[in-house]
Amino acid sequence: MNKNSNMSIFLKGLLLENPVFVLILGTCPTLATTKTVIGAIGMGVAATAVLICSNIVISLLRKLIPDSVRIPCYIVVIASFVTIVEMIIHAFVPTIYELLGVYLPLITVNCIILGRAEMFANKNNVAKSALDGLGMGLGFSIALVAMATLREILGAASFAGISIPFLENYKIKFFVEAPGGFLVYGILIAVVYKLTHGKAPYKKEFSCATCPSAAYCNRGNCQPKEEI
Template sequence: MAKKKSLFQEFTKGILVENPVLRLVLGTCPTLAVSTSVESALGMGVAASIVLVCSNIAIAALKKVIPQKVRIPAYIVIIASFVTIVQMLVKAFVPQIDAQLGVYLPLIVVNCIILGRAEAFACKNSVAASAVDGLGMGVGFTAALLLMGAVRELLGTGAIAGLQIIPASVSPMLIFILPPGGFFVFGLLMACANKLADKKGLSKAELKGCEACPMAASCSLRGEVENKDKKDKKEADDK
């Protein structure tokens, strides 16, 4: 039987060991789209983290009353409720962030990080553990966004959050605030994260089988994937 992780381990795993962006490669679309500046990256990270923690708590608390067959639609309704609240607060108090994030703020509803944690963790664990898991994954997501935002904004504009870092006499590399620069920085940070994890002797981060896929319940390939996983495990045991 696998040893149960402490709450501290549940929190820290999302920062590096299972960082949703740099190790599990989840939430790539909003990551590349909003990481053109530190301000927008922080806004998206905080908003997604709040939704992640709140939805994890709600789903963990309601897991016994949500019917198995309709759990995915139920999760989406819960997540959408929190996203609506967060979006209203952002529009009211920081409208400039709402303008920068645009459509990506309401699209948090279908963010695969949030749906994935609901299906893979929150529906199987206690409220406390689910809250800590959501917080850890949220911090990891925010940290990855901030790293990308800082690098892209610095190299693309010469400044970070309005503070000029690179002398104005040096021409900024505008490609870094464009999509190609986003992919370049994303790949570089992924390589650094994996190298750091290897040096620390951390196990390879991966999503096993269909357990973390929010659409697994209705996927026609689920049986094939699970059979392949069992076959691979049997071959590994035989060796």
């Protein structure tokens, strides 16, 4: 398949460049909102909406924004869309608004969104950027739902709030608490590594290179990067 065809731009976000399991971006919301499947879906949809909108706007403005102040500009664009999405969710699905709490405004500093602006939207045209946003957003949502499904079934013996009768007596509370989040995430990264071995641009180490602000911090001379 042609590497730059629209289809492959869309599809790469799903597995081979999955933002959560391969690019290791957006770890905070991934760990925090996957206690319940409902929360994971809410976070996935909200982040996808912000990602598509911000990718489109940043791609439209890519020739207007001066290079040296691009990150602050991106943050303002992203924060505006986050505020819009936050208000819509507050108005129409207040239960999800309560469930996500502070993680909703924190989509602003989600590395996936800033990362796609920096890596993709400021180099490509509007249609491609929108497709990239959709693919990455879907990949993020799928990863969140997969993790939340595991955690909710094991930890609360339910799926999306509907309890599973024969598991009722075998709840392992560990999985819906904070430590379970780290454990499930670690194991899932290892599984995806095994499945996509050799094909994905896999990041085995967590370093500054994965962070979209790397180019910005210390003017491209990101110090902790060297020690890792």
